Amino acid sequence: MGYPTITVEIQFQPDPFTLIPVYTDVTAYVKSIPSIRMGRQNVLTSIEAGEATIVLDNRDRRYDPTYIYSPHYPYVTPMRRVRIKAVWNSVTYYLFTGFVEEWPPAWETSNQNSEIAIRCVDGFKFFNLYTLTGIFGAEFSNYAVTTILNATGWPSADRNVGAGQAFIGGQTLTNKSALTHLQDIVTAEGGLFFIDGQGRATFQGRHYRLKTSTSTTSQGTFGDASGELPYQSLQPAYDDAQIWNDIHVTAEGGTEQISEDAESKGMYFKRTLVRSGLVLGDASPFGGNTPDNEAKGMADWLLSQYKDPTLRFDNITLEGGVSDSLWPQMLGRTISNRITVKRRPPPSGSTVLSRECWIEAVEHRIPNITASYLRWQTKWQLSEATAHGWWLLDDTTYSVLDSTTVPAF
Structure with missing residues (x-):
C-alpha cells in the first residue's frame, strides 16, 4: 500500500x-x-x-x-x-x-x-472582519454574491460562483459583516457558501445538487462487501432530531408563510422550524416569484423533506492505507459530492441497507506524517440525497411530477 x-x-x-x-x-x-x-x-x-x-x-x-x-x-x-x-x-x-x-x-x-x-x-475570517456600508441593489443571488466579493476586494481568481435562483432585495447596510450578509443571501437562496480546498469562495445555488454531475451521480460505493470501497466506521441514525412538521418562513417585509402536516403532528408532536427575515426581492417583473411566493415554496419544500423520520447515515470514516483505491476518494471528495453507502446488518448480512448521500463536511486527521502517515483518517458528515424526489419545470431529469416527487422551489 x-x-x-x-x-x-x-x-x-x-x-x-x-x-x-x-x-x-x-x-x-x-x-x-x-x-x-x-x-x-x-x-x-x-x-x-x-x-x-x-x-x-x-x-x-x-x-x-x-x-x-x-x-x-x-x-x-x-x-x-x-x-x-x-x-x-x-x-x-x-x-x-x-x-x-x-x-x-x-x-x-x-x-x-x-x-x-x-x-x-x-477565508471566512476575512469576510467576517470586513464590514459593508452602502446601498446594494436588487439582483439574483449569484450576482449578489459577486457584488459582495467585489466590494471586499476578494481576488477574482479565487472564486467559484455558480447559478442562483432567488432574487435578492435591495439592501442598505451599515457596518454589517460581509460574511453575515453573504450568509443572509445563501439562506434566502437555500444554497451554500464556503471556501473550498483551493481557497476559492464557492457559491452553490439550491439547484446545484440537482443539476451537477458530481451531485446527481454517485462518485463511489462504500460498503462492507467485496467490490465495495471499505470504510472504517459508519454512524447510522433513526431519531427525531430532523423531524419538522410546522414550517414558518417569512421574507423581509413580507407575510409569514406556513406549511404544516397534521398527520406528522399527530405522530411526533408539533415541531416548529422558523426561517424569518429572508432578504428576498420581488422577481415577478422578470417572470419570477414574489417574496411571499418564494417563502411559501421554501416552506412547502422543507415540510416535504422533514415531516417524517428516516433512517440515515450521519457520518462515515475512512482509513488510509487499507486500500489504494480509497486515496482518490479521501483526497478528492468535497461538499455536495454524492456517494452510495451500504451496510449489511446482522445476523445473516443478507439485507442491504443502501443510501444515496451528499457530503456536508470533510475532516482529515493525520497524526504523523513521517511514519507512513499512520492512521490517516477522513470523516464525512452526510445527508440523505433521496429522502424525496424533486420536480423542475422543463428539466429532462426532474420534470416528471407524480406522487413520489415534490416541486423544487
Whole structure:
C-alpha cells in the first residue's frame, strides 16, 4: 500500500493577497496535522469556517515570532496564507487553503524540545472582519454574491460562483459583516457558501445538487462487501432530531408563510422550524416569484423533506492505507459530492441497507506524517440525497411530477 505525498506551504509575505505569491515549503518541519475541517454538521445548519491545525518542529525557533534570526522574520505573524496539498498518482489535491491565526510556541521543561501548533482558518475570517456600508441593489443571488466579493476586494481568481435562483432585495447596510450578509443571501437562496480546498469562495445555488454531475451521480460505493470501497466506521441514525412538521418562513417585509402536516403532528408532536427575515426581492417583473411566493415554496419544500423520520447515515470514516483505491476518494471528495453507502446488518448480512448521500463536511486527521502517515483518517458528515424526489419545470431529469416527487422551489 502506498501513501500520498503531503506538502505544507506558508506565504511569508506582508500581503496575503499579493499578485505574485511566494510560498515556502515547510513540510520538513511538520510533525502532524491533527485536523483539517470544512463544512457543516447537517443540511439544516450553516457552513462553518474551515479550520486546520498544523504541528511544527520549532527547536531552532524559526517559527518563533520574537526570534529575529528566523529565516522568516519579520513575517511569522497572523494572517500569513497557508495551504495543504497532497499528491497521489500524479494528481494534486488541495485539502486546505487559509490563513494562520495563531503561532503559540510550546517548550518542554527540559528546554530540549519545542513545537508549535499553528491554528489556521479559511477565508471566512476575512469576510467576517470586513464590514459593508452602502446601498446594494436588487439582483439574483449569484450576482449578489459577486457584488459582495467585489466590494471586499476578494481576488477574482479565487472564486467559484455558480447559478442562483432567488432574487435578492435591495439592501442598505451599515457596518454589517460581509460574511453575515453573504450568509443572509445563501439562506434566502437555500444554497451554500464556503471556501473550498483551493481557497476559492464557492457559491452553490439550491439547484446545484440537482443539476451537477458530481451531485446527481454517485462518485463511489462504500460498503462492507467485496467490490465495495471499505470504510472504517459508519454512524447510522433513526431519531427525531430532523423531524419538522410546522414550517414558518417569512421574507423581509413580507407575510409569514406556513406549511404544516397534521398527520406528522399527530405522530411526533408539533415541531416548529422558523426561517424569518429572508432578504428576498420581488422577481415577478422578470417572470419570477414574489417574496411571499418564494417563502411559501421554501416552506412547502422543507415540510416535504422533514415531516417524517428516516433512517440515515450521519457520518462515515475512512482509513488510509487499507486500500489504494480509497486515496482518490479521501483526497478528492468535497461538499455536495454524492456517494452510495451500504451496510449489511446482522445476523445473516443478507439485507442491504443502501443510501444515496451528499457530503456536508470533510475532516482529515493525520497524526504523523513521517511514519507512513499512520492512521490517516477522513470523516464525512452526510445527508440523505433521496429522502424525496424533486420536480423542475422543463428539466429532462426532474420534470416528471407524480406522487413520489415534490416541486423544487
